[in-house]
Amino acid sequence: MPLPPDRLLRAYRQMKTIREFEERLHVEIQTGEIPGFTHLYSGQEAVAVGVCEHLGDADWIASTHRGHGHCIAKGCDVTGMMLEIYGRRDGLCKGKGGSMHIADMSKGMLGANAIVGGGPPIAVGAAIACKARRDGKVAVAFGGDGSCNQGTVFEAMNLAVVLKAPAIFVFEDNGYSEHTGADYAVGSRDIAGRARGFGMPAETCDGSDFFAVHAAMARALELARNGGGPSTIEAKTTRFFGHFEGDPMLYRAKDEVARHRETMDCLRIFRARVTTEGLLDDAALDAVDAEVMGLIDRSVAAARSAAPPTAADLLTDVYVSY
Amino acid sequence: MPLPPDRLLRAYRQMKTIREFEERLHVEIQTGEIPGFTHLYSGQEAVAVGVCEHLGDADWIASTHRGHGHCIAKGCDVTGMMLEIYGRRDGLCKGKGGSMHIADMSKGMLGANAIVGGGPPIAVGAAIACKARRDGKVAVAFGGDGSCNQGTVFEAMNLAVVLKAPAIFVFEDNGYSEHTGADYAVGSRDIAGRARGFGMPAETCDGSDFFAVHAAMARALELARNGGGPSTIEAKTTRFFGHFEGDPMLYRAKDEVARHRETMDCLRIFRARVTTEGLLDDAALDAVDAEVMGLIDRSVAAARSAAPPTAADLLTDVYVSY
């Protein structure tokens, strides 16, 4: 059953928002105004949106160091995020978190995480809460190909299987963990196979194809919501930028990114499919593009002019009470 | 090709030594003279000996909290072990380690380990050393069914695959981790399947049958020694005592141990096979039995009368130099 046009358009808008958010950050970072280091999600949008399109605010996701896409797909406020990345007082985390620690419980976003492998156990905990409350909600753990070598991830997978927790593990294999290829570091290069080794269903899909991810997630979700326990989705994808901003990418063939932008761009692939199949027309998509550019412009302008945190902010929020 | 009689007899002697060491400890512990808590290996002897029969002093093993069997199979001095378990100054570790920390580098024994999952990464490191030195040696990591849920174990497995390290992972599925059944806690109940998920060969064998373990190990060893990298052996076995001494075993059916002593006793199974096939005769085996009993008697007597450590010992051996 194809998605109705309004949901398709929303999915496109989210993917486009992520893309422009990231492409714009890539530019703004050159100005030196953005503190710290930033990991851009550009190229992987179809995974975040294909998965989160199914979820409501009361479902949960746990994200990674490369978290902007997951945040936007899960509904976090784009301007609040931009302010946070700039380290502003009115940022989503009051400037205390930054790019790698954006979270919003009201949107079911359990946090980006600067510790590779930090998120999956947390997502399983949220799934346990859903199960205990019998609220029919699920929790999704995002992770990269590199994260699938971290022991915490396997502990989380096994625990979810044992408890039949409504948890879904989404691995985005973008080919690299930092400067090292997945074909080197992922022993089997078969993340789905690992998941099956733990006793859960797992499938591999094309992470540049929104519809492929969306369909895989539909199956995982049905299982989880019907008490069938966890499952895994391995999405093959690519990142259009370096590991972090400033990475010279010596480990990638010179033309690799250009080639991937040509052949693995989820926005192009989406547009081609929906227009060919007559589900949406170019005009509607162009309108979204314009709308998104405006949103990003406004959020950058807001972030630039926003006030920084003050000395008083340093000592608050460590404890609820102490 | 069947093992020559002297090696068969040695294997039997080791299994018998482990058995009697443990059965005797079980008795001696009632006297209150043995400090701490002890995990007995009785019932699993064929695994330790089936594996270590292939190894020399320059090969390595990393053991677990249930380590007496591995120590004896790897050639650690039985009296030194007994003294250590009694906490004596002349124990293998000068009374500083105890039952859960017996080690002897000169025998390639990297240590029992009171941390579940502590050993496998260490074994992989020893395998890396073998590889770097090209000395043709291997490292074996022993672990239980429970340990196969600990993230460190998977990290070690993946690292070994990535580096094609001559490491062999031996999981002894004795059905329980403490008070919890493996069919509950091991998501898939298929440890070999997990190992295959990481991209290494793995096989399951009958851990009560010395010959089955020995054959599986021969295959793993050939692979490792020929640069083929790691593999996994999952041995199905049973423990004849509680998790630790004092465990009332409320989680086991009342007759389970009795049944297993009847049907899964590796010593009986071994004796039946070698006598039926005419490889050894009962007289030779009985002679070993007598010899072993003497050894155990003497080691207990030695441990009982040995001197405890003194105040001066408390502060030494923390650093090589400080």
Next chain:
Amino acid sequence: MRQLSMRDAINEALHLEMARDPRVIVLGEDVSGGAGGTSGQRDAAGGVFGVTKGLLPKFGEDRVIDTPISESAIIGAANGAALAGMRPVAELMFADFLGVCFDQVFNQAAKFRYMFGGKTACPIVIRTATGAGMNMGAQHSQSMYALVTAVPGLKVVVPSNAYDAKGLMLTAIRDDDPVVFFEHKALYPRKCAVPEGDYTIPFGEAALVREGEHVTVVAIGRMVSFAEKALDALAADGITADLIDPRTLSPLDDETIYESLENTGRLVIIDESPPRCSVASDIAALVASNAFHALKAPIVQITSPHTPVPFARELERLYVPSPQAIETAIRRLVKQ
């Protein structure tokens, strides 16, 4: 009044709070036990020290969760469940196992609130067995309070008796911040008078166990009873002390220590852990910075030596601070 062991006092607190608040869940290895076993008997363990006994039959498998041996997953899951609105009580069988899940403790639980700009809370309790004295060897005997006391965002509780343990546990579960709750193995069977029903003991309020005039003694956990023994012996010679049990190490009630020092001018701190960067050193440093002028003599720290915990009975006995060593140290100090 009814006498309860510390084990039973904590068990009672868990029962009370689980009955009162449906958000409370308990998870850990063998917290009930028997899952998947062949006896058909659940609650076969109730925790290896029996502290969670009886919870499963009463509250069911959704709220009393046996886990695989996966400490990172256990604490991580507690964290996630807390972010999602539950109040998990996770059991780490031995405090020494903090190593295998330390990231979830100090990088996750401790930092969520701050990193997320105060917009969330992570109300977990990590219960764990601590301390030497049972010949359990170097990896099952450590006193690791300092490691978590050092971490901003965590609260740290070390009860010295059954009464406190119950009241502090109820406070811990109701507290909105992550709490690490150390239960000394040697104290589990120790009994004292424990009221029925609900009562709480606030965090950051030390107990003045005894009042005296010559010296201020701060003792942690099991060391409180050791200090009492030493003081009993000293009473014969007319030496008396303020004996302070901080009960919570973070927050720490340093004010009570400073006030006592105004009277005594002499400080002895007794801590079962090794000396470097310990809670003993932390308290000594606070005093040397904030109550220096009250001090009439060097601060005395009585700790274990800078070694791992040894196995042999004779060595472990020498390792743990003894009532005799405490007595000698106090005697020497009051003479200065």
Next chain:
Amino acid sequence: MRQLSMRDAINEALHLEMARDPRVIVLGEDVSGGAGGTSGQRDAAGGVFGVTKGLLPKFGEDRVIDTPISESAIIGAANGAALAGMRPVAELMFADFLGVCFDQVFNQAAKFRYMFGGKTACPIVIRTATGAGMNMGAQHSQSMYALVTAVPGLKVVVPSNAYDAKGLMLTAIRDDDPVVFFEHKALYPRKCAVPEGDYTIPFGEAALVREGEHVTVVAIGRMVSFAEKALDALAADGITADLIDPRTLSPLDDETIYESLENTGRLVIIDESPPRCSVASDIAALVASNAFHALKAPIVQITSPHTPVPFARELERLYVPSPQAIETAIRRLVKQ
């Protein structure tokens, strides 16, 4: 003399020692980089801070080992290789990741020798990037010395400049005990004169960076240069100090501090980590116990606040002790 950055000084030490001793191996994430990539280029990273650059081309893949993201396996493998006779130098990309491998650090490496009755050694070096100041957020900016200094069996090194870093690294690799070597991210590009060739700096010998009369200042790592700035400003007013850089926190050269205090009577300790159970508190406690009578005024500890490391530039600047804060504190102290 030739000026070298701390990054290059450590790199040179690694080159020298790998050439000298075939037992030395290097392992960690991206220590060379490029494995499995599509460019065909190895040594594409040389560590994310470039400290291990050039080792792979020179010493090959058996001795310079890129690993998956598996810190427990990395440190565990280093431990096992050390027990089997190698001298591994493991890189933990950021000290904050100690959490995911802490068991291998404190329950294994630190305890082998003692638990095994002195019959083995575990000569590993764990190199790791430490410290705040680059807006890397709460999980990439911590100063975690105290956590390992607390552990008997570990040695802890925190160089404050390139010269020391090279000499201490050579000592660390040749040392037979496990060493945790903290490299401050902000110091990597900082240059100073560094001799070519082989030289070592012994553990447990503090550097007396400056001599003075009014106060003893103990500063750790990056804080040494901050203290120097503060002292430069104070010189105008005739205030001078003994500035002591411990260089190794375990073993700690406390004697040098006591000796200095005999002259100055006043102590300021500067430590970038949060205050509780910190190295600052450890040193303060040692002094309050062992050199109390030399003290003329309260000990001053200048540390970060009891909070996680904040992200925003303005907040992180307030978080890290500043030369101004140090100056003010010293000024106030000498007046007392």
